[in-house]
Amino acid sequence: MSRPSWTPEWKALEDLAQQQGALHLKDLCLDRQRFDLFSWRSGALFLDLSKQRLTQETLPALFKLARAQKLEQAIQALLSGAPINTSEQRPALHTALRLPADAELWVEGENVNLAIQASLEKMAQLVERLHQGQWRGVTGHPITDVVNLGVGGSDLGPLMVTHALAEWRPEDIAPLHLHFASTMDGSQLAERLQLLNPETTLFIISSKSFSTIDTLTNAATAKHWLVQHLGQEALVLKQHFIGVSAKAEKMSAWGIDPQHQLTFWDWVGGRYSLWSCIGLPIALQIGMAGFRALLAGAHQMDQHLAQAPLESNLPVLLALAGIWNINFLGMSAQAILPYDGRLKYLPAYLSQLEMESNGKSTTQEGELVDYATCPILWGELGPNAQHAFYQLLHQGTEAVQCDFIAPIRRYEQIRDPQARHYFQGQHRLALANCLAQSRLLMLGDAAVPDQHTQRDAHLFYRGNQPSSTLLLDELTPSSLGQLLALYEHKVFVQASIWGINPFDQWGVELGKKIALSTEQALLGQTQMAFDPSTEGLLALCLSSDPLQGTH
Numbered sequence: 001m002s003r004p005s006w007t008p009e010w011k012a013l014e015d016l017a018q019q020q021g022a023l024h025l026k027d028l029c030l031d032r033q034r035f036d037l038f039s040w041r042s043g044a045l046f047l048d049l050s051k052q053r054l055t056q057e058t059l060p061a062l063f064k065l066a067r068a069q070k071l072e073q074a075i076q077a078l079l080s081g082a083p084i085n086t087s088e089q090r091p092a093l094h095t096a097l098r099l100p101a102d103a104e105l106w107v108e109g110e111n112v113n114l115a116i117q118a119s120l121e122k123m124a125q126l127v128e129r130l131h132q133g134q135w136r137g138v139t140g141h142p143i144t145d146v147v148n149l150g151v152g153g154s155d156l157g158p159l160m161v162t163h164a165l166a167e168w169r170p171e172d173i174a175p176l177h178l179h180f181a182s183t184m185d186g187s188q189l190a191e192r193l194q195l196l197n198p199e200t201t202l203f204i205i206s207s208k209s210f211s212t213i214d215t216l217t218n219a220a221t222a223k224h225w226l227v228q229h230l231g232q233e234a235l236v237l238k239q240h241f242i243g244v245s246a247k248a249e250k251m252s253a254w255g256i257d258p259q260h261q262l263t264f265w266d267w268v269g270g271r272y273s274l275w276s277c278i279g280l281p282i283a284l285q286i287g288m289a290g291f292r293a294l295l296a297g298a299h300q301m302d303q304h305l306a307q308a309p310l311e312s313n314l315p316v317l318l319a320l321a322g323i324w325n326i327n328f329l330g331m332s333a334q335a336i337l338p339y340d341g342r343l344k345y346l347p348a349y350l351s352q353l354e355m356e357s358n359g360k361s362t363t364q365e366g367e368l369v370d371y372a373t374c375p376i377l378w379g380e381l382g383p384n385a386q387h388a389f390y391q392l393l394h395q396g397t398e399a400v401q402c403d404f405i406a407p408i409r410r411y412e413q414i415r416d417p418q419a420r421h422y423f424q425g426q427h428r429l430a431l432a433n434c435l436a437q438s439r440l441l442m443l444g445d446a447a448v449p450d451q452h453t454q455r456d457a458h459l460f461y462r463g464n465q466p467s468s469t470l471l472l473d474e475l476t477p478s479s480l481g482q483l484l485a486l487y488e489h490k491v492f493v494q495a496s497i498w499g500i501n502p503f504d505q506w507g508v509e510l511g512k513k514i515a516l517s518t519e520q521a522l523l524g525q526t527q528m529a530f531d532p533s534t535e536g537l538l539a540l541c542l543s544s545d546p547l548q549g550t551h
């Protein structure tokens, strides 16, 4: 495939950007048709791109680029299980994880859905035992607390969804509290262990590779804590650990009972794995029925991706708006701004999904790109960010594209009418702020005509910051599944247009290797020469290391 930047379609978009670059959003939105022209619905999601700097010429030109880059064929290859992760010679089959139970997907002579459904079944059995209070620790007490030890994709997805859907916890299950510890320095684990009772605590060691040092170090500390309090190492291993990984032999070598191992496959990328048994904490939080509803929501979006024409295909539209901003309007930053506290961890999750997938600078053919790829993506709950970094969005020097995300309806399940009244009032306030902020970013101080009487420069809001608004009818397992699959596919569409592989992450590997030799130096076990900066810092750490000499 030719580089996108060498195609006539790219050149046409550059010309368009030259002609339209000076257009301000406040002028574009004089067109009363704009909202109808630039908004679409799929299932429970409503996407509004009318605050993007798009015109009726821009979108068709972007669709031409997408077709020139063979986007429709790429989507087909993704969904059919073709080996599109070329640097690791395998498919990226996260979409298979959410197929209906009776669907078939044949990859290399095997219906992969059989193994997927069997894995879900084993997961359901473990969930059932814990929900019924039948899983007991070595002293015979039922498990009440489950700690997920994992990092990256083995932490961020389950953490985010578990938090987002906490209200969907079934009422008729034994009390079960979920906790997450990821950081290698042990700070989260240390804080948790102080509050937990070893007799009633179970750990999930969640690691696709089962070789990630962060997770294995936390697991070793957790095992030591349990054995110190409970003795009986063999029983502790059996009764207090579940392993979730693509490497069964490594789980067995660590000591996890095969009955308590959940396995998945190399063709599930870490950051795409919450749909697999890596999602065990989610199923523990919302039950298997809730977990299956999440999968079904994602599948609905997969079908939309496969079937909707590019012109009304939500992931494609979201991706193309981003391509326009990044490659033709020169924006290199993107903010994720949910207006719902339940989506607190969504920005961190999307940071991994987008930046680890598309933070690449070589094409699938091994050539250096001569165009920008993934922007720097960060975010925070919108209402809190208004009191923190929105100043830069409004009056800083950076052009930033923003995604505003909110449910339309909330708190309907609160039975007490007075409490419902207060909470729904709070949600209304959040929605009002969401709509007001995107409007102000679009229009600048033209949003408030009186402001024009103020001529002081420091009061000037330039506006023209583009944003997408994503409204969910309400936040449910199904709508969250749709939202997350939307972003997964947006990332895939952008990667397809840029000609890069979104499913590997070689840039992370060297950092892991180099950390090992640095740790050897901190242990005083290497004569290896470092650069002067690192040597200076190592010497400082070594001179005050309380563990020195005890290793």
Ligand SMILES: O=P(O)(O)OC[C@H]1O[C@H](O)[C@H](O)[C@@H](O)[C@@H]1O
Pocket: 151, 152, 153, 154, 206, 207, 208, 209, 210, 211, 212, 215, 270, 271, 356, 505, 508
């Ligand atoms: O699940 P694991 O094998 O432990 O991997 C955990 C994480 O670490 C790696 O370094 C990758 O960058 C992530 O994509 C991955 O999700």
